[in-house]
Amino acid sequence: MAELSHLDKLEAEAIYIMREVAAECEKVVMLYSIGKDSSVMLHLAKKAFYPENPPFPLMHIDTTWKFREMIEFRDRMAKESGMELIVYTNDEGVKKGINPFDHGSIYTDVMKTQALKQALDKYGFTAAFGGGRRDEEKSRAKERIFSFRNANHAWEPKKQRPEMWKLYNSQIIKGESIRVFPLSNWTERDIWQYIERENIPIVPLYYAKERPVVERDGNIIMVDDDRMKLLPGEEVQMKKIRFRTLGCYPLTGGVESSADNLHDIIGETLSAVSSERTSRVIDHEESASMERRKREGYF
């Protein structure tokens, strides 16, 4: 008998986790951020419950600053999946004109962290799937697959419950909730290889293409719409770039690349000299910034 491959094992683990959550948790949602990890997660959910549709909705926290191609892709994927799509935006933040150019870390807090908390409270979700992976960043490397949040949605790293074998303890008291990371043990390389193997659709921004960009603070930022104001001396250039991670366009740096197919992307990933989160502008601030944001309730 042929042994299961590394990817088969990761797939089985993620599906096992999803089925456990669906069976044990009261009100479940899948956070869908449109990126490659979310694409893999959605694909796995469809496989896990087949022939049933996944028994939970998708939810996207829309900061209003996502790449336009992401939003088109999101709507198409949701329609094809037959799952309900909840889109939530912190309207308060929009009214106040909070934006990534003028407000820096406040923007992330208001439009992402606060928005997520508001959305989870509004719908009363007790368990939310997220696409986080332990290889992304140091404090994620320490997070359990079932990660508990108190009534204020805060993570308490010193109080993590022991997680033994695959006996997940999903018991919570009212007000608490669980973030579940079925892709915890996947690496960036696994994600790409799985996308290739399963032929999973991804946002075209991952593929290299001529795009209008400016260079700002050492990052290549794509000019996705006219809300992006050029600084003195900046000039829009056309460059062949692609993105390793996707987020809000003003905060997501692209890389110059000619990889316009999966095979080349995987090749680039395997020989990469930088870890993927370096292309996220907010992570540069300090080495512990991610943990701090998670304690405050960021996913």
Place this chain on the structure above:
Amino acid sequence: MKSLLKFITCGSVDDGKSTLIGHMLYDAKLIFADQKRALEMDSKIGSTGGELDYSLLLDGLMAEREQGITIDVAYRYFTTEKRSFIVADTPGHEEYTRNMAVGASFAELAILLIDASAGVMVQTKRHLRICALMGIRHFVFVVNKMDLTGYDKNVYDRIKRDIEELAEDIKTESLYIIPVSATKGDNITNPSENMKWFDGSPLLSYLEEIEIEDNSGEGGFVMPVQRVCRPNYSFRGFQGQVERGSISTGDEIVSYPSGEKASVKELYICDKKTDSAVAGQPLTIVIDREMDISRGCVIVSERKVSVNNLFKGKMLWLDDEPLKMGKSYYLKVGTKKVPASVIRIRHKVDVNTGSHIACDTLVKNEIGVVEVMLAEKTVFAPFDDIREIGCFILIDSESNMTSACGVVEHELRRGQNVVWQDMDVTRELREQKLGQQARTVWFTGLSGAGKSTLANALEKRLIMMGRHTMILDGDNVRHGLNNNLGFTDSDRSENIRRIAEASKLLNDAGIIVMVSCIAPYDRDRRNAKKIIGDSFREIYVSTSIEECEKRDVKGLYDKARKNEIPNFTGVSSEYQIPDCADLVIDTESRDVEECVDEIMDKLGL
């Protein structure tokens, strides 16, 4: 496709676990340039000497960096030419042993570090025993900090003898002992120039080559049911992961605990219909007949499992709260969650010597051999036979904490071996089983004040909340228990005394009691409080005599005024108003449910 090895590093604090892994990643060129830059920067600020501090690559949490210790398990992923690895770097501090156990439950191989200048420590032995308990059978002992001993072979040999002696206590499939220096890099990725007397492989080479046998495909089929999939009336599939063996369409299966048989009609691996499936695959099974199968059932084929409510097991206590004998926990085994109690502790294990110690509780980080009773017959197997349904966790039913993890040694048949621990079944234990605190809520007040109405409404509310209750109504008790008593002062006192004693017995059984009884005299009520103790709560229903007479539901006031009833409280006999009631309830301005709200709230019921 490269094979995958999941391993952990453990050992005492400061033995250099994080440094070892950090150095391995660095030497094998497995860290990204930006991580390397961050490391060089962090080292300048954080480390003591100015040399690269490799542990900074792994210690991710702020608290850890501040304290310089590892408090939680960190997972790292790396791939060499020959193999993919996931390493769980675990904390050495005794306080964080449970986080170390988390890592051990996930790993196939354990690296135990020993400080060459200190030798085998108690913590090394504890970690070794926990690794063995969690099912690890492959061990590498890394004798670290050899540079501090001047790379002395004698030091290494002495420690090697200690390790070999220690390993006799546990089940091992492979054992490797290697001298290294994690800070200097000896025997990490390359053979050490400083220890030419050692002819084994460097650590990384050994990890790349060690073979871990996987026998999950052998023997009969086992699949715990995770959920039932029914998208429509015509399809009903049982979903789970194949844990052991294989299955094909047409095979006969048995579902436990019921023991009913059926044939496999259709199989799906994820979304693909298939003819057969093997261990490790996510499966959906459709059978050829209607059968009552739900989450927690286990579908097997040609495999023996236990269906029982009693087993002997070995467990590691994880919770800050010690084990309470007889307390109701939830036990999770496979996909089944069931109420369970530890009914006996055979002994605990001295982590240092391995000897057995008699005890009546387990505290955090202790390993004990116990007998566990489940609330219903459940499917499980000895851990050594079917690991996936042979391990369990205990969950505290109040705090939701994962209190313990353990493994099944074997089932127990009632009457065979089962001896109940010398255990006092106390009121506290009974209360805990019922999930409530016993109370006597004593309603006093004039006849017609609304005592019984309130007591009944309160009881209904409590019952709706799943509480266990009893009502003692003064009038009713006089028909039975107290039917030999009249209304003289001494008979009234005896009436109250008996009601108080009965309440206390019910409280001892864990029950919440509502007493409605006039109890006009202060001394009698004080006596009742003395008998019942801390659980006593007095509620004075303060309805005025005028209002009571107006209500006069039973026509008693009318009769009393006509002198047809002697010694009638409020008319021809005194009612002493309580001066220290826990709550005074005014029924004249509010409806019954509002009064119940106030009682629930003020008495914390």
